[in-house]
Amino acid sequence: MIKTKANPLIQWIVVCGLVFAGAGASAPAQMPGHHPAYLHALRNLREARSLLQTNFGNPVHAQAAAQALNEIEHAINDLKNSAGADGKALQDVPPSNRNLPPAGRFHQVADLLRAAHNDVSGAESDPAAIQNRDGAERRIDSASAIIARVL
Structure with missing residues (x-):
């Protein structure tokens, strides 16, 4: 075995390269995804859907x-297609407050739909996603x- 003394500068460069390579490899797991606003809108739409899935007496x-559930389902599907959803928290549905009276549910749904509209109405850099994003926005507005009408 031949022993050679490595140049300290070379050692430092190799160590830095390994550190940066390791940091870069773990970064994608920490990123919220390509469309974090879409994921936020999906969460709001799912919560709105949960609030509407009850037996209303009136x-x-x-x-x-x-009718709103139908529009919300279509908006969710459009956003999932538009975002190219990567599976991050897409199954998470926040628990809805089952003790709300109908008027309270509808007011909360209106707030969630407004937030979802704001999330998806921003500029879209991916031309392939624009059609689905626009469809989701129309469905959200329809819902x-x-x-x-019932508020």
């Missing part, structure tokens, strides 16, 4: 909930209009 409320 037929007007039941009909509005059913908002349905909910507004």
Whole structure:
């Protein structure tokens, strides 16, 4: 075995390279994804869906909930397609407050839909995602209009 004395500068460069390579390899696992606003909108839409999945005694409320649920489901699917969802927290559904009266549920759903609209209405840099994003935005706006009629 031949022993050679390595240049300290070379050793330092190799160590720094390994440190930076290790840091770069772990960075993608910590990033929120390509479309964090879409993921936030998905969370809001899922919470709104959860709030509407109840038996409303008033037929007007039941009909509005059913129509809004249909629009919300389509918006969720459009956003999942648009975001190219990477599976991060997509199954997480925040627990809804099951003790809310119907008026409270509809007000909370209206707030969640407004937030989801704001999340998806920003500029989109991926041309392939624009059509689905626009479809989701239309569905969110439609669900908002349905909910507004019963407020």
